[in-house]
Amino acid sequence: MDEDDLADAFRTGSAEGVRAVYERYSGAVFAIALRVLGDRDLAADAVQVTFLNAWRACGTLEPGRPLAPWLFTIARRAAIDLYRRRDRGPEPVEPADDATITLPPSMDSIWEAWQIRIALDMLPAEEREVVRAQHFAGLTHAQIAQQLAMPIGTVKSRSHRAHRRLASMLGHLAEVAA
Amino acid sequence: MTSQEWLADYLEHGARETGPYAPDAASADAARRLRGLLADPDGWAEPPAGLFGQITATIDRKGATPTVRDGRRRQIKARRTVRAGAVALLAAAAVVIGIVVTRGPATTDVVLAGTRLAPAASATAELHATPSGLAIELDVSGLPASPPGYYYQAWMKGPRGAVAIGTFHLRGGPGTVELWSAVSLADYPAITVTREREDGNPASSGQVVLTNRHP
Numbered sequence: 001m002d003e004d005d006l007a008d009a010f011r012t013g014s015a016e017g018v019r020a021v022y023e024r025y026s027g028a029v030f031a032i033a034l035r036v037l038g039d040r041d042l043a044a045d046a047v048q049v050t051f052l053n054a055w056r057a058c059g060t061l062e063p064g065r066p067l068a069p070w071l072f073t074i075a076r077r078a079a080i081d082l083y084r085r086r087d088r089g090p091e092p093v094e095p096a097d098d099a100t101i102t103l104p105p106s107m108d109s110i111w112e113a114w115q116i117r118i119a120l121d122m123l124p125a126e127e128r129e130v131v132r133a134q135h136f137a138g139l140t141h142a143q144i145a146q147q148l149a150m151p152i153g154t155v156k157s158r159s160h161r162a163h164r165r166l167a168s169m170l171g172h173l174a175e176v177a178a
Numbered sequence: 179m180t181s182q183e184w185l186a187d188y189l190e191h192g193a194r195e196t197g198p199y200a201p202d203a204a205s206a207d208a209a210r211r212l213r214g215l216l217a218d219p220d221g222w223a224e225p226p227a228g229l230f231g232q233i234t235a236t237i238d239r240k241g242a243t244p245t246v247r248d249g250r251r252r253q254i255k256a257r258r259t260v261r262a263g264a265v266a267l268l269a270a271a272a273v274v275i276g277i278v279v280t281r282g283p284a285t286t287d288v289v290l291a292g293t294r295l296a297p298a299a300s301a302t303a304e305l306h307a308t309p310s311g312l313a314i315e316l317d318v319s320g321l322p323a324s325p326p327g328y329y330y331q332a333w334m335k336g337p338r339g340a341v342a343i344g345t346f347h348l349r350g351g352p353g354t355v356e357l358w359s360a361v362s363l364a365d366y367p368a369i370t371v372t373r374e375r376e377d378g379n380p381a382s383s384g385q386v387v388l389t390n391r392h393p
Contacts, residue, residue: 018233018234026225027225030223030224030225031222040223043225044225044226044229047225047229048236052233080289084300104289107286112211113215116212116216117221120216134190135217136217136219163187163189163190166186166189166216167185167186167189168182171182171185174212
């Protein structure tokens with residue numbers, strides 16, 4: 001289902017539409033919630049709030065408006081609302097003192113995390129598996145080949161293709177002219 | 179090697195000799211940050227199994243159709259729709275004159291935390307760029323109404339000094355305050371709210387109740 005079809009399905013408020021959007025974007029929503037909140041339980045709450053709020057507001061998603069940035073706004077707001085409601089952490093400081101006040105990550109860094117997760121989720125499964133092993137698990141190509149029981153040439157070619165796709169999808173974040 | 183090929187190579191292998199192509203410092207920093215984020219465990223985390231079931235169960239309990247927004251949200255939505263229309267026109271004009279927007283959403287949010295003078299207070303400032311300046315929606319919670327003879331004043335501060343961006347009292351209860359600024363967040367990155375006395379003195383009292391300043 002392409003983005004327009006996904007948005008159309010979601011706009012109806014149907015269970016199928018919600019499921020399709022959840023399947024595509026729940027990982028990204030969870031990733032940014034975890035980035036803001038640093039707690040898996042709270043991040044799960046933020047995912048739940050995000051999809052309920054999105055479902056309630058589905059009628060406001062105008063035809064032609066991209067779904068992903070719209071959902072990002074709802075998800076970030078849900079996470080920051082939870083951030084503000086939980087215990088405040090360090091004691092507030094004197095007005096004249098610029099010292100510690102805990103704040104959530106910046107808008108830019110949350111947006112980056114969102115785009116990276118979406119790019120990873122858009123990789124073909126076999127390429128995503130190699131990228132995950134390399135970056136998340138910190139394995140070399142040889143170690144990945146051994147772990148996945150495949151020729152090292154296959155690992156290298158999948159890694160090469162995957163990183164080219166990632167560079168294509170994320171180049172604007174690195175301010176690299178595509 | 180093109181810039182995009184360089185980025186792909188950097189994401190895959192990290193820094194290494196890549197021939198004649200050399201990115202500028204900002205692109206190199208951004209690429210390094212992206213590569214770091216690829217290794218961030220949070221970026222790979224999956225939501226708990228069964229969470230979707232909880233969401234659909236909640237939706238089922240609430241009925242078969244989405245609920246209608248309350249009055250205040252409708253009001254905010256109406257304002258945002260007008261602004262979105264203006265933004266769309268500006269965006270169309272930008273395309274015509276060849277400006278390409280390459281980064282995220284058009285608005286910027288800044289979170290403010292309460293100081294010891296107002297520890298229960300918090301706020302989110304939503305900044306919208308307009309042809310007249312920055313329109314700022316300050317959504318305040320936990321800040322008491324100012325007593326008679328006092329008011330709150332919002333400021334943007336930077337290396338060049340402080341610019342007042344509006345005053346308010348919240349005597350009608352907590353909510354969204356509309357502020358305007360002629361200076362940018364890039365030049366004046368600190369947003370604060372002070373408590374002021376009605377004494378005719380235009381200078382800041384220094385009694386900061388909300389701030390986005392952090393280490």
